[in-house]
Amino acid sequence: MSASIMYGKVLADKIREEIKTDVQELVQHQIKPKLSVLIIGDNPASKTYVRMKQKACEKVGIESDVIKLQSDVSEDELLKQIELLNNDRSVHGILVQLPLPEHVNEKRVLEYIDPNKDVDGFHPINVGRLSIDQDALVPCTPLGIVALLDYYNVSIEGKHAVVIGRSNIVGKPVGQLLLNRQATVTYCHSKTQNLKEITKTADILIVAVGRAELINEEYVKEGAVVVDVGNTFLETGKVVGDVAFDQVKDIASQITPVPKGVGPMTITMLLNNTIKAAKYSM
Numbered sequence: 001m002s003a004s005i006m007y008g009k010v011l012a013d014k015i016r017e018e019i020k021t022d023v024q025e026l027v028q029h030q031i032k033p034k035l036s037v038l039i040i041g042d043n044p045a046s047k048t049y050v051r052m053k054q055k056a057c058e059k060v061g062i063e064s065d066v067i068k069l070q071s072d073v074s075e076d077e078l079l080k081q082i083e084l085l086n087n088d089r090s091v092h093g094i095l096v097q098l099p100l101p102e103h104v105n106e107k108r109v110l111e112y113i114d115p116n117k118d119v120d121g122f123h124p125i126n127v128g129r130l131s132i133d134q135d136a137l138v139p140c141t142p143l144g145i146v147a148l149l150d151y152y153n154v155s156i157e158g159k160h161a162v163v164i165g166r167s168n169i170v171g172k173p174v175g176q177l178l179l180n181r182q183a184t185v186t187y188c189h190s191k192t193q194n195l196k197e198i199t200k201t202a203d204i205l206i207v208a209v210g211r212a213e214l215i216n217e218e219y220v221k222e223g224a225v226v227v228d229v230g231n232t233f234l235e236t237g238k239v240v241g242d243v244a245f246d247q248v249k250d251i252a253s254q255i256t257p258v259p260k261g262v263g264p265m266t267i268t269m270l271l272n273n274t275i276k277a278a279k280y281s282m
Ligand SMILES: NC(=O)C1=CN([C@@H]2O[C@H](COP(=O)(O)OP(=O)(O)OC[C@H]3O[C@@H](n4cnc5c(N)ncnc54)[C@H](OP(=O)(O)O)[C@@H]3O)[C@@H](O)[C@H]2O)C=CC1
Pocket: 141, 164, 165, 166, 167, 168, 169, 170, 171, 188, 189, 190, 191, 192, 195, 208, 209, 210, 211, 229, 230, 231, 232, 262, 263, 264, 266, 267
């Protein structure tokens, strides 16, 4: 039996149609939703992602503005740019593309963003709100993953969800969302000693590591639901996930592909968060 494939793109297209209507409603209230993206340096993956975000905004009628800064920009200059955006009433969402250059203190930068414009959900206020299950701007990839599970009728309550990865942008918050949805959650990371034994007990396995095809069928329980967050660009330009899709699809019941799985959902949730932030300004 081969797993059924959970295409993010299908749901992403559907939600993006709904977002178009939200944009029109806001415009009727004289609010033109706008996202500002700060990109520092010229990391090729970052440039690709930022271009994808811009294009997605354009398609639904969200205004987007990309501010490019040199990789040697000072931290103070970057903070000054954020302050301008914080104070700009025409800007509803602010996103600082990661990773930042070594000399910039990421924590300080992310804390500087107005929490109500923090469409990435990385500000400590939003992180705290998520952890106590309050309304918040929640990180886009985790929101996208849970929306995808819901759309494909994966039940979460009472299930054992294993998350591989504990980053602030994916692993940690996706575990919290699943916990808030009544899953039993286990986190694994690079110091986990018995990874295979743990992942073998997962009903839902979320893989957010960043190592091409690390997870094969030996890590997966028969019938498990597998979500592959990984995006590694090969030299050929091809993008691959953290899961060896061809092997795992024979044992899982449902699985996301890479590309066209989680990625399109991340960008859709960014659009959604921008609408949410624009509504805060009403
Ligand atoms: N599709 C999408 O929308 C998105 C995709 N991504 C992709 O997802 C992947 C992960 O991103 P991100 O969370 O930012 O990455 P990070 O590098 O910040 O985190 C990786 C995590 O994986 C853990 N890890 C590393 N090696 C192993 C291993 N051998 N076994 C178990 N755990 C391991 C690390 O452990 P430790 O904490 O101990 O170091 C860490 O917690 C990347 O490929 C990224 O490109 C990211 C965001 C969105």
